[in-house]
Amino acid sequence: MTTITTSLFLSLVLSCVLQVSSNGDAEILSRVKRSRLSDPDGKLNDWIITGDNRNPCNWTGIKCDSKNRSVTAIDLSGYGLSGGFPYEFCRVRTLVNITLSENNLNGTIDSAPLSLCSRIHVLILNENGFSGKLPEFSPEFRSLRVIELESNLFTGEIPESYGKLTSLRVLNLNGNSLGGIVPAFLGNLTELTRLELAYVRFEPGPIPSTFGSLTKLSYLRLTNSNLVGEIPDSIGNLIPESIGKLKSVYQLELYDNNLSGKLPESIGNLTAMRNFDVSQNNLTGELPEKIASLQLVSFNLNDNFFNGELPRVVALNPNLVEFKIFNNSFTGTLPRSFGKFSGVTEFDVSTNRFSGELPPYLCYMKKLERLISFGNRIKGEIPESYGECDSLNYIRTADNKLSGEVPVKVWELPLTRLELSNNQLQGSIPPSISNARNLSQLEISGNNFSGEIPGRICDLGELRVVDLSRNRFSGSLPSCINRLKNLERVEMQENMLDGEIPSSLSSCSKLTELKLSDNRLRGGIPPKLGELPVLNYLDLSNNQLSGEIPPELLKLKLNQFDVSDNRLSGKIPSGFQQDIFLRSFFGNPDLCAPDMDPIRPCRSKPEPRFVLVISVVCIVALIGALVWLFIKTKPLFQRKPKRTDKVTIFQRVGFTEEDAYPQLTEDNIIGSGGSGLVYRVTLKSGETLAVKKLWGGPGRKPESESVFRSEVEILGRVRHGNIVKLLMCCSGEEFRFLVYEFMENGSLGDVLHSEKEHRAVSTLDWTTRFSIALGAAQGLAYLHHDSVPAIVHRDVKSNNILLDHEMKPRVADFGLAKPLKREDNNSVSHVSPMSCVAGSYGYIAPEYGYTMRVNEKSDVYSFGVVLLELITGKRPNDSSFGENKDIVKYAMESALCYSSPSPGDKAMNQDSPGNFRDLSKLVDPKMELSRGEYEEVEKVLEIALLCTSSFPISRPTMRKVVELLKEKKPLE
Structure with missing residues (x-):
């Protein structure tokens, strides 16, 4: 009975102690939230102490020990919090983990108050705005195992105190602007399993040879850290010859530095390594066979200066998934057995000097997703086996010497991009290309393809880029092209296409480039092309187009425009009568324009005398009617703005809005954009202005309103010789326009x-x-x-x-x-x-x-x-x-x-x-x-x-x- 009573008494005491402790922790957390943190999204609204909410273990972001219900971890990642570092969290005596990543916390982290946190094991503050020097960690931080401070604004050198954190297993300082060189004392952290110093931009320096002592390291990332010199031998401990001693290294990332010299052969000792990346350096020499023999999953040597032939053994690796060696100077042939023994998914050997043929077994395991081999000297035909590779979604084999016909089943693969440009391929595009429903980019220019463009190509609703230029395609453009709503760029120049340009192209509202030059196209230029909202490149030169140039094309904001060498006639629309467009009209002898030498000037056709007399009478009568109509109705396009219109003058000017507004006509349009049209206005005084007329009326666009307000509020008060001058603005119910100084040489x-x-x-x-x-x-x-x-x-x-x-x-x-x-x-x-x-x-x-x-x-x-x-x-x-x-x-x-x-x-x-x-x-x-x-x-x-x-x-x-x-x- 006494034993039972004692046991019950101890349980009650322990329960009371835990309850008191829990209440104390709740007070601490609630106080820190109120005084140190801002919670704009209300994510921590449950951090309040009420009658039924006194246990912080139930609060958002709090983790507790399952046995004694004491607070052990605070994880507030991605909650949108702001404020400074919450030191007083560490008054919770059982706390061992503070994770505050992906917030808006800022300020410096001072060593003195940080000493409160000497008991913690984990400190993760990634993706915030902390600045100043890296926090110092005193010897009391003997239990600290993880420090992650990635993507902050810390500066200065890594403190020497970091080299004394002997229990540390993870150190991540990626993405800070630290100074000095990579410190050798980090080699003292022999318990490290992960070391990340990427995108730090240290001063130029070598990889410390002391890193060879980090024998438990499984992940080393030194990307874009301004490393120079040769890879030290100690790294076979790691990468220098000594780098070969790091037997437990699983992942080694040294890409995007200035490392030079040859790869130490001792890297071949890292038999546990599965991911190896030394890309984007200045490494030279041949690939050692011992390194090529490693059982790597990912093998990245791209963007270096490696040369020589690939060791055949690299293709025998059963683990190989990712093989990227592009932008080097490798020569010889690609091992024929590539892919036969492993499930390669990404194979990129582009921009080298490989010859021979494509490896026929690349998709033997049916896992190949990306094949990239452009910029080599590869010859022969595309293997038939590639057409059976249903996993393949990306092919780029341009700029080689491939020949023969493309296997029909390759056209039908679930590709997103097919690039075969600048080879010696032939044949036609089969209608079954319609099965490639995910195709976004079709680029086959510079080959010997022929035949008609199949109408079934219009089934490819994801197409953004179509480049069939410099081939022998014939027939007309598919009239169904309007179904390709995602088209951004069409290049079909230098073929033998005939027929008319489909006006349905106007439905391709995302089209930015249309190049149809050097074909046999006939008929007129569809006026509806002027409805393409973002078209900025239109080349229809060297065809057999006839008729007048549609003035609707002036609605386009064209950087490039060419209709030269056709059979066009009539007056060039006045908006195109600029020197920048002059060559765009050469080779059309029936075009005319005033003051565009050598384009011939337009002349009125002489009329019979009696017709002229009647015409004069009619014109006089018409003028009289128009004058009466003007006086009575004053149509919008001529009348001056209403008195309710607000006119603001920002600079001293010698004109009024009434001088500028009547000239906002179609003939004076020089550009357009999402917010309105831009006009070139020449006043009677000879002064030239640029006037931006914004979309107005009851349905005015929000972006137009925003542009107007921003331009007026900012340019109205800014005065500087290198900032464009806003001279005047006029705002009314029916229109708004901004008047600027005119810039003669454009942008x-x-x-x-x-x-x-x-x-x-x-x-x-x-x-x-x-x-x-x-x-x-x-x-x-x-x-x-x-x-x-x-x-x-x-x-x-x-x-x-x-x-x-x-x-x-x-x-x-x-x-x-x-x-x-x-x-x-x-x-x-x-x-x-x-x-x-x-x-x-x-x-x-x-x-x-x-x-x-x-x-x-x-x-x-x-x-x-x-x-x-x-x-x-x-x-x-x-x-x-x-x-x-x-x-x-x-x-x-x-x-x-x-x-x-x-x-x-x-x-x-x-x-x-x-x-x-x-x-x-x-x-x-x-x-x-x-x-x-x-x-x-x-x-x-x-x-x-x-x-x-x-x-x-x-x-x-x-x-x-x-x-x-x-x-x-x-x-x-």
Whole structure:
């Protein structure tokens, strides 16, 4: 009885103790939430102490020990919380795990208050906004096993205290802007199983040989960490010869660095390794057979300088799933047995020097998904066995020497992309291609395909790109093409197509490029093509088209337009009567236009005398009627704005809205966009204006309203020589328009990228380009640093930098611009989160990939892209960059590849621009640069690469960019 009583008493005491402890933990958690955290989405609304809610184990994000119900972990990942680091969570004495990833927490983490947390085992703070130096961990943190601080804004070197955390098993500092080199003392962390220091951009330095001591390491990621030199032997402990000692390594990622030399053969000792990635480095030499023999699942050597033949043994690996060795200089033939012994899913050997035939057994295991072999010297026919590969969804074998007919079943595969361009293939497209219902890109240009384009191609509703150019296709375009609602680009030039252009093409509302030149097309140009809302490239040249040029085409916002060498007649619509379009009409002798030499001027056809008399009488009578009608009704297209219309003058001008409005006619349209039409207006005084008339009326578009409000609010108060001037705005119920100074040379994008001769191209030498870069930078610096409040443009691109008659730049188009609020410490905060991505494809900063918040550093990134355009003359997403590359990636790789020549090289290349001879491959071939200009180009390239850093904190401010551009000396 006594024993039972004692037991019951102890149970009651323990229950009371646990209850008191639980209540105390609840008080701590609730207090921290109230004082340290902001919970805008109400995710922690249940963190309140009430009569029936006193146990925190039931609260959101709290985990407790199942036996004694004590709080052991707090996981608030992805809850949208803001505030500073909640140190007082650690007053919960049983807490061992703090996970706060994917929130908006910020500020520094100080060592003194952090000492409260010395008992914890796990600290995970990934994807927040913490800044300052990395937190120090005192010797009391002896139980710390996991530190993950990925994707924050930490700076400075890794503290030496990290090398003393001997219990640490995971260290992840990816995506911070740390300094110094990869520290050797991390080799002391012998319990590490995972070490991630990717995208840190250390100072150039080697992989520490001490890493060979990390014998328990199974995952090493040093991607894009500015590693240089050879892979140390200790890494066979890891990768240097010593790297071969790391017997337990399962995954080794060293890609995107500057590692050089040969692969140490000792890597072949890492027999437990299954994932190996040393891509995007400067590694050379042949692939050692011992490494090729490893039983790897993924084998990535791409973007290096490897050469020689592939060891045959690499194809015998039964584990191989992913094999990527593209962008190297491998030679010889591909092992015939590839795929026969393993379920390869991705096979990419593109851009090498392979010869011979495609391996016939690649899909032997029926698992192959991606076959990429473009840019080699592969010959022979496409194996019939590929047609039986139902798993295959992506084929790119362009730029080889393939011949024969494509197996019928290959056309029928569930592909998303089929690229066979620039080979020697023949035959026709079978109607059964309709079975490839997922096909998005069909690119077979530059072959000997013939026959008609089958109508069943219209069953492929996912088609975005169709490139059948430079073949021998005949017959007419399928009239059912209007069913392809996702079409973005159609290239069928240089074939033998005849018939008329289907007017049903107007239903393809996503179409941006239509190239039908060099065929035998006849009939008229369908006026309905003018209804294509985003078409910017229209080439119908060298056909047999007749009739007049439809004025409806003026609705299009065309960067490229060509109807030359046809049988067109009549007057060229006045909107096309510009020098930039002149060559677009050559070879049509029956076309006419005033003042477009050598196009013949239009002349009135003489009438019989009696007809002329009657006509005069009729005209006089008609004029009288019109005058009476005008006085009585004053139709909208002529009358002046109502008195209720609001007119605002922003600059001193010598005209009124009544002078500009009557000239907003179809003949004066020079551009269009989602918010309205742009007109060129010439006043009686001779002054030329640009007038943007926005869509109006009761059904006005929301984006039009937003553009109008943003332009007026921002440009109405901004005054800077490198920002376009808004002169006047007029707003009424029926219309709204904005009046700007006219920029004679159009946009920088047009000047750089127009395939037609532009009148300013001849003057766009490096001196002019540099002047444009500096002026645009000064305009953006004013917006970021001198405007109150500061302004982020959010759509910086070459098409939004306009050029006056002296090629002086003006930053324009503020429809997406937003003011930035300044905090008490005068630092610029982010713009509020966006509901959709703002900006233009190719210019958007990478942080949009994980947050919709932007600040002025997003503009800096976009400006860096513009600098690269000025240097290269290429568009941001030029197809010449290759698979999954944009101008930033292309420039970065090109910059890493060029190096200073040796004295002997200089002697052999005295006519080259010295140390910059390799850089000449990067610059626009239209420029002829002196030695001094090459040095300046190199400096601007380095500035561009700084601006386009992956992490916002690594980018300079626009004020700093201006300083760097103005400095005469090279960047340090």
